[in-house]
Amino acid sequence: MPLLELQHLKKYYATQKAVDDISFNIEAGSIFGLLGPNGAGKTTLLRMITGIFFPDEGTITFDGRKFDALNDIRHIGYMPEERGLYKKMKIGEQALYLAQLKGLSRSEATEKIKHWFVKLEMESWWNKKVEDLSKGMSQKLQFVTTVLHEPKLIILDEPFSGLDPVNANLIKDEIFGLAQRGATIIFSTHRMEQVEEICDHIVLVNKGRKILDGTVQKIKQDFKENLFHLQVQQLPAALNSAAFNVVSAKENKLTLQINEGYRSNDLLQHFIQQGITIESFHEILPTLNEIFIREVEGTKDAVTRAFQPVNS
Ligand SMILES: Nc1ncnc2c1ncn2[C@@H]1O[C@H](COP(=O)(O)OP(=O)(O)OP(=O)(O)O)[C@@H](O)[C@H]1O
Numbered sequence: 001m002p003l004l005e006l007q008h009l010k011k012y013y014a015t016q017k018a019v020d021d022i023s024f025n026i027e028a029g030s031i032f033g034l035l036g037p038n039g040a041g042k043t044t045l046l047r048m049i050t051g052i053f054f055p056d057e058g059t060i061t062f063d064g065r066k067f068d069a070l071n072d073i074r075h076i077g078y079m080p081e082e083r084g085l086y087k088k089m090k091i092g093e094q095a096l097y098l099a100q101l102k103g104l105s106r107s108e109a110t111e112k113i114k115h116w117f118v119k120l121e122m123e124s125w126w127n128k129k130v131e132d133l134s135k136g137m138s139q140k141l142q143f144v145t146t147v148l149h150e151p152k153l154i155i156l157d158e159p160f161s162g163l164d165p166v167n168a169n170l171i172k173d174e175i176f177g178l179a180q181r182g183a184t185i186i187f188s189t190h191r192m193e194q195v196e197e198i199c200d201h202i203v204l205v206n207k208g209r210k211i212l213d214g215t216v217q218k219i220k221q222d223f224k225e226n227l228f229h230l231q232v233q234q235l236p237a238a239l240n241s242a243a244f245n246v247v248s249a250k251e252n253k254l255t256l257q258i259n260e261g262y263r264s265n266d267l268l269q270h271f272i273q274q275g276i277t278i279e280s281f282h283e284i285l286p287t288l289n290e291i292f293i294r295e296v297e298g299t300k301d302a303v304t305r306a307f308q309p310v311n312s
Contacts, residue, residue, distance in 0.1 A: 002061075003028040003153060003184040004049065009058035011044050018044040019055070020208035026186065026201075028152075031179050033199035033216075034188045037296050041208045042188050043081075046155055049186070050078045063152065074103050077151035079142055081158045081188075085130045092126035095145055102149035109148070116144045120170060135162035143171055147178060154178060155186045160194060172198065192289035202288075206296050220285045223294070226258040227284040228267065233277035241270045255284065 002025035011019040019041045026032045036042050048055050051069025060067035063075070086094055092113065099109035117123050120140050130138060139162050147154055156175070160168045175198065179185055187199060195202060196216060204212035212219060228244075231253050239246060243266040247255040258267055264281075271278060286294075 001028055001064075002026060003063055005059075005061040006045075006049075007059045007061070009045070009048060009055045009060070011041075011048060011053075011056055017208045019048070019205075021058075022205065022208070022210045023058075024203050024210060024213055026184060028184050029179060029182055030200045031175065031185045031187060031198055033195040033202035034186055034205070035190075035192075035195060035202055035292065036205040037190075039207075040205045042205060043157070045205070046078070046080075046157065046186070046188065049153075050076055050155065074149070075152040076155065077102075077146040077149065077153070078155045079146040079157060079159060081161075085138060085142065085145075087131040088129060090126070091122075091128050091130060091133070091141060094130060095141065095148070098145040099148045102151075104149055112148050113144070116148060119174070120144060136164060136167055139163055140167060140171070143174070147174070147183075151183065153184050153186070155188070157188045158190075159187070160189075160191070192287065192292055196288050204292065204295060211295055212291075216288065219291060220288070223286045223291045224283070225286065228256050228258065228264060228281065229284055230254045230256055230267070230271070230281050231279040232271060233279060236271060236274040236276050238274065241267070243267050243270060252279075 004026040006025070007023050009019050009022045010017075022041070022045065034042050034045065047053055049060065049067075051067070051073055062068075062072050089097070095113045096106065096109050099113065100106060104112065114123075117125065120143075122137075122140060122144070125133075125137070125141070130141070133141065139159070143156075143159060146156070159171060159175075163171060175185060175187075187195070189195060199216055201215050202212065202219065203210055214222070227247065233252065235249070235252060239249075242259065243262040244256040244258045247257050249255075256267060258264065264283075268278065268281065
């Protein structure tokens with residue numbers, strides 16, 4: 001069941017169609033990636049979802065009912081890309097203040113903050129001031145203040161920026177945990193490798209329009225180019241075949257593209273019939289980064305572009 005349904009959303013600035021008729025659903029309990037290049041309209045979409053401003057046209061349905069920003073906002077946790085912490089305030093006090101704004105009592109908030117501070121190795125920070133934190137440390141604090149009140153919808157805009165790999169993993173595990181416990185996560189980023197690892201479903205926007213919508217797996221399948229990796233013990237006397245093109249050959253490692261009307265078995269048979277031992281064989285799916293570049297820049301096949309054809 002979708003937690004969030006966006007229908008025909010539009011937001012125009014004076015001359016700019018920032019969001020131009022975008023519709024999609026976000027399933028409850030999923031980790032959803034909202035992707036797009038700079039200026040695509042992601043922040044504008046997120047600001048409508050968080051009730052910061054109203055759409056010019058279109059409807060937002062939250063948890064089965066028309067989105068009511070004033071009431072629904074307590075079910076949403078938003079970690080924007082620009083940080084909004086009070087520099088002079090002590091960290092514990094700040095977390096308490098923000099949690100109470102979200103409707104928690106002081107004792108409830110204290111208990112939850114202590115729990116999260118232990119989980120994210122921040123116990124010793126309580127009396128430090130925000131201005132004394134590094135970028136990564138304030139990122140962790142911002143994450144805690146976003147999820148503390150157990151919102152149904154958690155929106156994370158570039159949550160890993162400034163985090164070292166250990167802390168990025170710590171936060172990543174918490175994101176998986178929150179989704180497992182039923183929260184719905186919207187994850188907005190330019191970092192495609194993180195999206196592949198974390199997201200179930202993605203939407204790619206460009207120039208205010210939606211250009212891709214689907215599961216990461218389905219999108220990768222849709223963009224595959226019948227490319228296969230093959231490693232053999234030694235190259236055969238006859239490499240050429242009607243079944244495939246050799247896209248690249250580096251010693252005994254080959255990248256092959258199967259031709260229309262042929263299957264991977266035809267490719268393997270070509271080598272096996274010549275008595276060649278096959279050491280490894282797998283399909284090469286495009287990365288989300290390649291798909292992103294291809295769709296956004298409108299460039300030719302991003303995958304095959306990376307290889308130099310040797311038999312064409
Ligand atoms: N307040 C504003 N007034 C006029 N134009 C705006 C305003 N805010 C955003 N825009 C324009 O709307 C478009 C979408 O901007 P938006 O900030 O939503 O993009 P974004 O996808 O979040 O980009 P980024 O990844 O760089 O943060 C851009 O062309 C931007 O210049």
